[in-house]
Amino acid sequence: xxxxxxxxxxxxxxxxxxxxxxxxxxxxxxxxxxxxxxxxxxxxxxxxxxxxxxxxxxxxxxxxxxxxxxxxxxxxxxxxxxxxxxxxxxxxxxxxxxxxxxxxxxxxxxxxxxxxxxxxxxxxxxxxxxxxxxxxxxxxxxxxxxxxxxxxxxxxxxxxxxxxxxxxxxxxxxxxxxxxxxxxxxxxxxxxxxxxxxxxxxxxxxxxxxxxxxxxxxxxxxxxxxxxxxxxxxxxxxxxxxxxxxxxxxxxxxxxxxxxxxxxxxxxxxxxxxxxxxxxxxxxxxxxxxxxxxxxxxxxxxxxxxxxxxxxxxxxxxxxxxxxxxxxxxxxxxxxxxxxxxxxxxxxxxxxxxxxxxxxxxxxxxxxxxxxxxxxxxxxxxxxxxxxxxxxxxxxxxxxxxxxxxxxxxxxxxxxxxxxxxxxxxxxxxxxxxxxxxxxxxxxxxxxxxxxxxxxxxxxxxx
Numbered sequence: 001x002x003x004x005x006x007x008x009x010x011x012x013x014x015x016x017x018x019x020x021x022x023x024x025x026x027x028x029x030x031x032x033x034x035x036x037x038x039x040x041x042x043x044x045x046x047x048x049x050x051x052x053x054x055x056x057x058x059x060x061x062x063x064x065x066x067x068x069x070x071x072x073x074x075x076x077x078x079x080x081x082x083x084x085x086x087x088x089x090x091x092x093x094x095x096x097x098x099x100x101x102x103x104x105x106x107x108x109x110x111x112x113x114x115x116x117x118x119x120x121x122x123x124x125x126x127x128x129x130x131x132x133x134x135x136x137x138x139x140x141x142x143x144x145x146x147x148x149x150x151x152x153x154x155x156x157x158x159x160x161x162x163x164x165x166x167x168x169x170x171x172x173x174x175x176x177x178x179x180x181x182x183x184x185x186x187x188x189x190x191x192x193x194x195x196x197x198x199x200x201x202x203x204x205x206x207x208x209x210x211x212x213x214x215x216x217x218x219x220x221x222x223x224x225x226x227x228x229x230x231x232x233x234x235x236x237x238x239x240x241x242x243x244x245x246x247x248x249x250x251x252x253x254x255x256x257x258x259x260x261x262x263x264x265x266x267x268x269x270x271x272x273x274x275x276x277x278x279x280x281x282x283x284x285x286x287x288x289x290x291x292x293x294x295x296x297x298x299x300x301x302x303x304x305x306x307x308x309x310x311x312x313x314x315x316x317x318x319x320x321x322x323x324x325x326x327x328x329x330x331x332x333x334x335x336x337x338x339x340x341x342x343x344x345x346x347x348x349x350x351x352x353x354x355x356x357x358x359x360x361x362x363x364x365x366x367x368x369x370x371x372x373x374x375x376x377x378x379x380x381x382x383x384x385x386x387x388x389x390x391x392x393x394x395x396x397x398x399x400x401x402x403x404x405x406x407x408x409x410x411x412x413x414x415x416x417x418x419x420x421x422x423x424x425x426x427x428x429x430x431x432x433x434x435x436x437x438x439x440x441x442x443x444x445x446x447x448x449x450x451x452x453x454x455x456x457x458x459x460x461x462x463x
Contacts, residue, residue, distance in 0.1 A: 026146070027146065027147055027151070027155065029204050030142065030143050030146045030147065030155075030204055030205075031143065031147075031155050031158050031159050032204075033139060033201040033204030033205065034139045034140060034142075034143045034159035034162070034204075034205075035158065035159045035161060035162035035165075036162060036197060036201050037098070037135060037136055037139035037140075037159075037162065037198065037201060038136065038139075038140075038159060038160055038161075038162030038163040038166065039162035039163065039165050039166040039169075039170075040132075040135075040162075040166070040194045040197050040198055041077075041101075041132040041133070041135055041136035041163075041198070042077075042132075042136060042160075042162070042163035042166060043162070043163055043165065043166015043167055043169070043170045044128075044132065044166065044170060044190070044194075045073075045074055045077065045163075045264075045267075046166060046167035046170060046171055046267065046289045046292075046293065047170050047171055047174045047289075048070040048073055048074060048267070048268060049070065049267050049268045049269070049270050049271045049285065049289070050171060050174055050175060050178070050271060050282070050285065050286065050289075051069075051070060051183060051187075052066045052067055052069075052070055052268060052269075052271055052272065053066075053271050053272065053275065053282070054178065054183040055069055055070075055121070055183075058183070059117075059118050059121075061118060062399070063272060063395055063398070063399055064392055064395040064396050064399060065118070067268050067269065067391050067392055067395040068391070068392040068395075069118070069121055069122060069125055070125075070268050070391070071264065071268065071387055071388055071390070071391040071392060072122055072125050072126060072129070072388060073125035073126070073128060073129040074129060074264055074384075074387045074388075074391075075129065075383075075384040075385070075387040075388035076125065076126040076127075076128070076129030076130040076133065076384070077129035077130065077132055077133035077136075077380075077384070078129075078133055078380035078381060078382075078383040078384035078387065079129075079130055079133065079380075079381060079384045080101070080129060080130030080131060080132065080133030080134040080137075081133040081134060081136065081137040081376065081377050081380035081381075081384075082377040082378060082380055082381040082384070083130065083134055083377070084097050084101075084133070084134035084135075084137040084138055084373065084377060085137060085141075085373040085374045085375070085376055085377020085378065085380075086374065086377060088137075088138060088141065088373040089207070089373065093206070093207065094138045094139070094141065094142040094205040094206070094207050095138070095142075095202050095203060095205045095206050095207075097134055097135065097137075097138040098134075098135045098138040098139055098198060098201075098202040098205050099198070099199055099202040100131075100134070100135075101131040101132060101133075101134040101135030101136075101138065101198065102131075102135055102194070102195045102196075102197075102198030102199045102202065103131075103195060103199070104127060104130070104131035104134075105127075105128055105131040105132050105135070105191060105194055105195055105198065106191045106192060106194070106195035107127060107131075108124050108125070108126075108127030108128035108129075108131060108191065109124075109128055109187055109188055109190060109191020109192070109194070109195075110188055110191055110192075111123070111124040111127065112124030112125060112128060112187050112188075112191075113184040113185070113187040113188035113191075114184070128191075132194075133380065135198050137373065137376055137377060137380065138205055139201075139204075139205050140156070140159070140360050140376070141360065141372045141373045141376055142205040142206075142207050143155060143156065143159055143205075144156065144360050144361070144364055144369060144372055145207055145369060145372070146207065149364070149369075152360075152361045152364060153303060153304045153307045153308075153313060153358065153361050154303065154304030156303075156357055156358070156360055156361050157300045157301070157302075157303025157304055157307075157354075157357050157358075158300070158301065158303075160300055160356065160357040161296075161297050161300045161301060163293075163296075163356070164293045164294070164296040164297035164300060164349070164353070165293065165297060166293070167289055167290065167292060167293025167296065168289075168290045168293035168294050168297065169290070169293075170190075171285075171286040171289040171290055172286050172287075172290060173190075174186050174190065174286075175282060175283060175286040177189065177190075179282075243367075243371075243374065243375050243378045244378065246367070246427070247427040248366065248367075248424050248425075248427035248428050249366075249367060249375070249378075251420040251421070251423050251424040251427065252363075252366070252379065252420070252421075252424060253378065253379065253381075253382045254382070254417075254420045255382075255417040255418065255419075255420035255421050255424075256379055256380075256382030256383050256386065256417070257382045257383075257385050257386045257417075258386065258413055258416055258417035258420070259321060259383075259386065259413070259414055259417035259418075260382070260383045260384075260385075260386030260387045260390060261386045261389060261390035261393075261410075261413040262325070262328065262390055262394065262409065262410035262411060262412070262413030262414045263324070263386070263387075263390075263410075263413075263414055264387055264390065264391055265328075265390060265391045265394040265395075265406065265407070265410040266328055266331060266348075266407065266410060267289070268391045268395075269391075269394070269395065269398060269403070269406070270285050270288060270289075271285040272398075273335075273403055274288075274341070276403075277403060278335070278337065278338065278341065280338055280341075284338055284341070287342070288341055288342065288345040289345070291342055291345040291346050291349065292345045292346070292348050292349040292352075293349060294346070294349060295345075295346045295347070295348070295349025295350045295353070296349035296350070296352060296353040297349075297353075298349075298350070298353075299349065299350050299353025299354065300353045300354075300357050303353065303354055303357055303358070306354070307354070307358070313358050313361050313362050313365060314362065314365075314421075316354050316358060317354060317355065317358045317359075317362055317421070318418055318421050318422075320351060320352065320353070320354040320355040320358075321355055321414060321415070321417065321418050321421070322415055322418050323351045324348070324351050324352045324355055324411075324414055325411045325412065325413070325414030325415030325416075325418075326411060326415065327344075327347060327348055327351055327411070328348075328407055328410050328411030328414060329407060329408050329410075329411030329412065329415075330344075330411075331344060331407045331411075332402075332403050332404035332407050332408075333404065359376070359379065360372065360376055363375050363376055363379060366424075366428065390410070390413065394406045394409060394410050397409055
C-alpha cells in the first residue's frame, strides 16, 4: 500500500470530531475522579504522624508502640490494594471495589474514634487502611486502562497530584480539629466526609473493556483494548498466577520492600522530632507536611514533560528514589531550626513527586496493562511488608541511639532498594530492556475501523 492511501486510512474522518471531544471529556472525568480519590485515600497518610503523639498521651504508650499503630494503618493500605488486585476484574469491577472501600472506610473511622484500647485501635486502623487502599487501587488501575498509553505518565501525574493536595490541606484540617475537639472527633468526622466523596466518584471508574492479553511467547501485551464482545472468552482462558515467579517482577517487588522499610519513617517521626529536638509547636509539623505536599504537587503537575526530558519513566523513577534516600539521610544534619525544616520539606516534595506517581506507569510498561490490578496489588503488598516492619524498627533506633542514626538507616534503605532496579532489566525480554527512555513516545494513530480489525486479528491469532 502506498503512502497516500495509508495516510487516508490513518486520518480520522470529519465525523469523528465529536468522538474525539467525547474522548477528551471522558479522560478529563477519569483524571479528575482519580485526583479526588488520591486526595481522600493517600492524603490521610500524611496525617498519621499527627496522631502519634496523641496516641502516646491518650493510651499512655511508648513512641515505638504508637508509631507501630500508624505504620499498621499504612501497611493495611497496601494490603488492601492486594485484595483489590485479586478481586478486579474477575470477581468485582473497579467501580464496585471503589464504592465498597468507601463504606468500609467510614466504618473503620467510626470504630477508631470509639476505641477504648490499643487492640481496638489496631483493628480500626487496619480497616481504615485496607479499605482506602482498595479504593485507591481501583481508581488508579481504571485510569491506566481508560487513557491511551502515550498519555499515561501525564494523566497519572495529574491524578496523583490529589495525594499532594491531601498532604497540603488535610494536616492543617486535622490539626485544627484535634486542637478544638480532640483526635476522636477529627477521626470520625473525616471518615464520614471521605466515605461520601468516594461513593460519589465511584461511577467514574467504570471500565467497559480490558487490555488485550499477553501472547503465549511471553512478550508484553500490545497497548490496545479488546472490545467487550471478546472479553468473556479471554477471561475464561486466563487463570490466577503468582507475579513473583517472574524474576523481573521479583526484583521489582524486593525493591518495594526495601524502599518502604525507610520511606515512611521520617513522616511518622517528624512530630516527635519537632517536639523533642526542635522544641517547636505541633503546627510546625503540619506546616512541614503541607510544604512537602505543595512541592510534590508542583512536580507532578509537570511529570509528563519532566519524564520525557530525563529520558523515560524508569530513569526518572530511579533518580527520584536515590535522591529521596540521600535527602532523608541528610535530615538530622540539615534541620537545626524551623526554617531549615521548611526548606528540607520543600526539597523532599520535589524529589519524591515522581517516586510513587510513576509506579503504575512503570508496571504497565514493564509487565503490560492487562494484569495491572494484580501486579499493582502485589507491588503494594511489598510496600505493606516494608511499611509494617520499617517504622517500628527505626523508632527503636531513635529511642535507643539517636534520631540521626534512625534517619541514616531510613535513607540507606531507600537507596539500597534501587539495587534491585538495576538488576531488573537483566530478566526482561531484549525489546523491553532496550526500551528505556522510549516509553513516553506517542503511539501511532490508527483509524477506528483499522484498529478494530487489528485487534480482531490479534485475538484470533492468540487462539
